[in-house]
Structures are given as structure tokens and as C-alpha cells.
Amino acid sequence: MGKTADLLPGTLDMLILKAVSLKPLHGYGVLLRIRQISGNALEIPQGSLYPALYRLEHQGLIAPEWGQSDNNRRAKYYTLTPAGRRRLREEAAGWSRLAAAIAAALRATSEEV
């Protein structure tokens, strides 16, 4: 499985939005998709996935819809709403800025101080 990283607080919501933005997914699908797109580096604690989904749904960022799963079972699929798309864009931009800033800070050497 390789080395997994702990999730930073506040990033779970962003990752869920990203996963759902690619294609409507059910809860278990979200879990698999995040693992896949992070190159198996990120492991979502399963217990916090569903509360997060319900929170995002409550905020109107994702919308649920009952549909058929691959093995023909009834499952709840989540799609990204326009509000969710906006939120994802903001959070991704914010994250990039933060990551760049932290990377820059870590590159600093003693001469530059």
C-alpha cells in the first residue's frame, strides 16, 4: 500500500469535493477515489467520512441522489453542486498558496535570513 500520510485538519472536505467533482460517487466510492488520486498516499479514517459527507450536504455543497451501484444495489450518490464547485475552487487556490508559502519557507537557508 506504500506510505500513507495523515490528513491535515480541514483538508478532508476539500478532498471529498475534489473526488466528487470528477464523477458522482457513493460514500465508499469517495474513499476509493481519494486513495486512488492521491496515489495511495492518503488514507481517510472511515468513521469521519460520513459525518463529513452529511456536513457538506447540509451546507448545500454536494447533492445526494439514490441510484444503482455497479453490482446493481441501491446506493446514495453524491454530485457536486455549483456552490460546491465554487468552494472547491477557493479551497484549492487557498491550498496552493499555502503549500507554495510553506515550501518557500522550508527552502530558506541560513544565508537568506
Place this chain on the structure above:
Amino acid sequence: MFARFRSLVRALTSRGDFEAGLTEELLFHIEQYADDLVRSGVSPEEARRRARMELGAINTVKEECREARGLWGFDALERDCRYAARQLRRNPGFAGTVVLTLALAVGVNTASFSLLNALLLKELPYAHPERIGTLYARRSGAEPSDRRRTVDGEQWEHVRDDVPSLLSAVSGMRATGVNIRAGSVVQYVQAGRVSAQYFNVLAIHPLIGRNFSEDEDRPHGPRAAILSYRLWQTALGGQPGVLGRAVLLKGEPHTIIGVLPEGMTTPLNADVYTALQPSREGEGQAANFVAIMRLRDDSTWQQADAELARALSETVRARRLASADPGANVTYYAVPLQKAATDTLRPQVLALMLASGFILLIACANIAGLTLVRMLQRTGEITIRFALGASRWQVQRQLWVEHLLLACLGATAGIGVAWLTLRGLLRLVPERVLPVANVPLDGRVLAFTLSLSLLTYVLCGVLPVLCYRQGDLRSSASGRGVIGGSLRLRQALIAGEVGLTVVLLAATGLLIRTLIGLQTIPPGFNPTGVITAKASLDDIRYHDPAAFRKLLTDSLTALRETPGVQSAAVGLTLPYERALLSTFTVNNGREAGRQITTNEVYVTPRYFETLQIPVLAGRTFTDADNADAQHVVVINQTFARKFLHQEDAIGRYLNTNILIVGVVADTVLSSAGGLNAGAAPLTREETIYVPAAQVDAPQLSLVHGFFEPSWIVRSASPSGVPTQVERALASADLQLPVSGFYEMKDLMAATLATQRIAVAILAGLSSLALLLSAVGIFALVANIVAQRTREIGIRMALGSTIAGTMIQVGGTGVGASALGLALGVILCAGALPPMRSLLFGVGVYDIPTMLAVVLMLAAVTLIATTPVLSVARIDPAKTLREE
């Protein structure tokens, strides 16, 4: 924000779907995961176990999902409510006491507020009531006054013609009883006399027909009548063709010109209205008109006040008002009719509200005390909840929910209590005393009840919860440490409520003393065996003195010939009633030339003999004192003392030619006429008696518009009197129905009806206060015994006597009560003096009343401390073994 609200509402409204979906979703997850694990080579059982493990406790996940949806608060509330209901069911004594106390307090307050609402807050039932006013006059000077004023004919002309900002109208002082004959139907009804524009001022448009015209309102104008809807229905069958028909009213034909809409009334509250035809003559010579005005559309009250002041300042009556007090200035102005109409009742209603407020405070103190004890008993339970990880907020929320539940139960029961109280109260009040038709429990009242219950809930709930914050529960596992401090607090609460109770009791005592005083005034005559009957002589036929005298002579002769009748007479008014006010000039002696106003009663010769009023000097009237003879009067003792200074009154003159021939003893009169300001409701006032035969025509028509004379019969067998009087009157005049028979004793009792109601209400409230205080003391002592059983057991094991322990425990209750008594006495000093205007013959600081209060409180305190008797049942050995 909107999305969240919608999502919450959806989750709440289809709660079942939400839960089912949640479960299905989580089970789907577990199965998918387990399938994947099986595919990677794990055994199915192991896969299922691992899938469940990784998701975590499924109920916790569900709970977190619900929380994410905002459902959590509702779930918690529901849980809290259920828990609270269970707690209350488990302690029916506590819950019952609290709910009952609340119900009584909230109920009494709701009832009082309904009265306040109906009497003071509800708008008058006319369009734009804020634009309707009436006339007040403010008098500066040594004896300042500011009250509603009636006007005379001259003033009315000025108000009508010189005040362009107002549409004005006048009416007679009050509706009077008259006989109306429509075809063959004769009814005794209340008639009101109103000027043109009167209904326009009130914005009342007749259902059919029209209002009075200016022409009909002129003296000697055409006689017209407007009927109330009810009279139209009862006397005329509600036929639309009544307009233009004539009815006989006061013996004269009146043309019906209109019918008022159903349910519509006026300040006069009459059944039939006739034109007032005001002028400067007759009744217009004195202030016998009540003015009402409507502000015209483009005017302001400031303009109207200025115009009124200007128009009325130079009138004869304004000058006379001012001259009564040298240097005084009289200013007329307008006051909203709403305020004027409720002025007389305002102090009583506010006092009732205040007394009810006391009850609420007392109830709050009781409930707070009970709740405090309840909390201490639950210390163990709450400690466990803390230990299990409940937050302070969760525990406090639980307690608040319990209080709220109790408050709601109490409020609901309180509305029931209010309804019953109101019904009882309104049954006490005689008809036509309250100026409103009904006292509803409307939206405003219910809103009041709701806020009151919430207030009570906060007042009673804050204290124990605050108390909880102080004591650190975690350290006092069994809660014993908190008891000492709370005992002080509870004693203070009880002292407070006893203090308020003392004030209520003292106020009641003073009113009772006043009532007893008024009821036991020697009447000045012998009421036993006297029956009276009233008949309206407000009839054109009796404006002729000869016809009037013939009616008196014929009816009295017929009565005297009736077996059993000892004596019979007629008088314009009776003792215990208000009398006509008249002005005379004193002609001799020290006060010569002084104009005096006095009660005046016309009587037939045997009036004094029939009522057995003692004659002190001179003679009473005889048949020889007829219209052509020397005009004579008989005065009463107070008149002689006040105006003739005990000099020999007989032989002196009033005005120029009225000879005083006798002096009789005082009788009790109602002071409702307002002759002497600030007089007790029943007093002895200056009175002058004139022979009925010497009353002239203008005077006759005037006084019979105000009063219905009484036929007075002293009989050995009073039961037969009504038929005898009816027969006697019928023999003199077939068309003269009697408007009512009264035994003199009933008439006397009726005069104090309002005082009696006040005493009944206040006595009810103070009994309630006393009961609540007793419950408070009882609960305090009972709780101490229950909580300290172990301590008492140890004391007794160490040699304490039962009696000593009882005194020690009961002392806490008695001490609180004694403290409350002291507090109450101090409160009385502040609260009772405003009652002075209601007290007659008793001072505000009345030692016997206070003694009675102390004795009653002592007795109740002793009864309430009876729980100490259970100390005797405590077995030291057993209590020591228990822990």
C-alpha cells in the same frame, strides 16, 4: 444559510426517511468494503468484522451525521423533555405542588390582567376612538383639581359654536328609567337623551333611518326617538316599517326616526334615545350636560385645547368654579374619552394588579425554595452525570428544560384557573357597574399569561441553577456540604413571602374594618318592615303639579286603606340613596347671604312617620302645607349645625320666603352625588326636606328626569305589599307600571356592593397568599426533617430530647416567619398610606388590624410547622445503621 435551513427542515419533516437512508448508506459501505476485502483474500467473516471495525461504532457515526445535519439539538431536547417528564412523574408531590402553585398565581394574575385589559387597554368600540374626547377642567390655586366636567346650557353653546376644531355633542348625565308604549306593549326601559351630532361624534350610523336633526334638537322641536337594536327586536318585532311610527315615551308620542346597529352601544348604554334639546333654561341652568367631541380631520388636539380654553374661560360657570377658590385659574381642555371613561376604575384595577403581583412573587419564592431542595436531593444523580462525562451545559440544560416543562403545565392550568376566577368575579359584580359588556380572555391576555409563566420560570429557575454554580459538586459527592448555605436562602425567601402576605392581610383588614364601620352606622331611621316601590314620573302628564298632587293623594289614600299597612308616604329619594343637589341662600344669622348647596328631598307629610325618622324640634309637614300656603322646609341636624350653628333654626328663612318649621335627625345617604369631596360612600350630610305639594312645575319636570320617586310602605306583613302597591298605583293611574320593589334592607345592602366586592377580592387574594406562605414554611420544615434525619438521630443518641430537637428544627420555620412579619410591618408603612382614600373610620396604622394579622400569621405558622412532629418517629438506632 438557506440551504442549511432547508436541509434541516427536510431532515426534520421526513425523519423516518432520513434515518432509513442513513442506515442503508452505512450498511452499503460495510458490504462494499467487505466484498473488496474478500476479493483480496480475506475470509468472509473476518472481512465483515474488519469492515465494521474500520468504520467505527456505527451508532457514533450516525450520531455525528445527525449532528452534521443540525438535528442533534432537537434530539437532545426531545431526550431532555422525556427525561424531565420522567423525573416529574417520579416526584408527583414536588411536581404537583409546583404546578398547583403556578396555576393559582398565574391564574389570579391572568384574571386580573383580563380585567385590566378589558377596562383600561381595550379601545372603545367606536371608529378612531383616539379622536374622541371629553371635557376636563384644571383648577389651580389653594385647592387644585383636575377632573371631568359637565357643562351648562351657556357653556354648551360656546363649545358647539366657538370650537371649530371639534365636532361636539352633549347628552344627559345618565340614562333614566321610563315607560315606553308601542301599540299594546308597555315596557320599562332605559332612556338616554342626546343632542344632534351625538351619534356622529361616536361615528355610529343607524342601521335604518337617520340621526337626530338640528331641528329636532331645538327646544320644543318635533319629538323623535332612536331605538337600540334590542328594543327594536323586543318591542317592535324587528319590523323594517317602524320608521315614522309613533311610540309613547314619558307619556308623549315620539316618532321613530332610526334604529342603531346590532351590538352598538353608547356611553349612556340606553335602550332608546330622544333628543336632548339643550338650552340655557331649566336643566341648562346647571351643569347637567356631558360633552363628547370628535377631533375634525385637519385639526390637532393642541388647537382644540386652545379653542376650548378660550371659548369657556369667560362663562358664568367657569367664573363660579374659579371664585370658589380666590386667585384660582380654571382652564378647560379635552381628554381622550378612553382615559376619562376609565379614570374612576383605574386605581382599583391597578391595585388589583399589584395585589396579584404580590401573589406571583410569593409563588415564585415558594417554587424557588422547592426547586432548590429538589436540586439538593438530586446532587447524587447529577454528580454521576458529571462523572459520566456530561458537560456543565448539558446538566444545566436538563434543569432548564424541567423548569420550562413545569412552567408550561402551570400556565395551562393557570388559564383554567383564570377562566373560573373571572366567572366567579363577574358574578359578584352587579349589572351596569362595569362599563364593558364582557371581559374576554383574548390574544393579549394569553400573551400576557405566556410571558408571565416564562418570567416565573426564569425567576424560579435562575436561583437554584446559580446556586449550583457555586457549590462544586464534584467535591461534595453526597451534596451534604451545600445544605447549610441553602437553608439561609430558603429562610430569606420565606421571610420575603411572609412579608408580602402581611401587607395583603393588613390591607384586607383595613378594608374589612371600613366595611364593618359603614355597615354599622346607625341608619337614623327604622328600616324593618319598610318596602319601597319606584315608578317613573318622567311623563308629560305629571309636569302639571295638580296632576302630580292628585296621583300622590289618590295612591296614598288607597294604600292607607289597605289592611296591614301602618303608614305610607312618597319621597323623591330614600335614605342610602344619592339625593338631588339644590342651592339655597341662608337668610339670617351669622351666615346670612351665603349660598349653600345641599341635598334636597321632596316628601309627602307622613314620610318621617313612615320611616320613623325622629323629629328633634318643631314639626313635620301636614296636608295644610299645600301649594298655596307659606313655603316651608324641614332641615336635618347636620344642616342646622353646619349652616345655622345650633342657633334655634325654627322660624328662620331660606332664600327670602321659605320658612324652616322643623329639625329632624340625620339619616344615612349615599355620597355618590359628590356634595362633599372625599366623603365615605355612606355619610350623614346636610339635607333639606320640602313638601311634595309645594314643588312647582319646572322643578317637577326637571327632578323626575333625574330620579324616580319611591312609594314607601310600613307594613306588618311585608310579603303582601307589592300587590297592594301595584293595586293602589293602578287605582290612581292605570298607565304607571312600577319599575321595581325593594325591601329597605336590600336597598341598604346594595349601596355597599362595590366595597363588599373589593373586600371579597382582597380577602381571597390574601387567603391565597397566606396559604402559599404556609405551604412554603411547611415544605421548609418537612425538608429539614427529611434531610437531617441522620443528624437528628445522632443528636438524640447523644442525649438530645425529642422536644428540644423539635424546637430546634421548627425554629427555622418560625424564625423565617417572624423575620417576614418584621419585614411586612416595614413594607406596610410604605404600601398602605395610598389606601387612605378608601378607608373610612379607621387609620392606616390600625393597632387592632395589625394584632389580628399577627395572631393569624402566628396560628398559620404553628400549623405549618407540624412536620416537626415526625421527629418523634425518628429511631436513632435505625438511622445510624442506615449509612
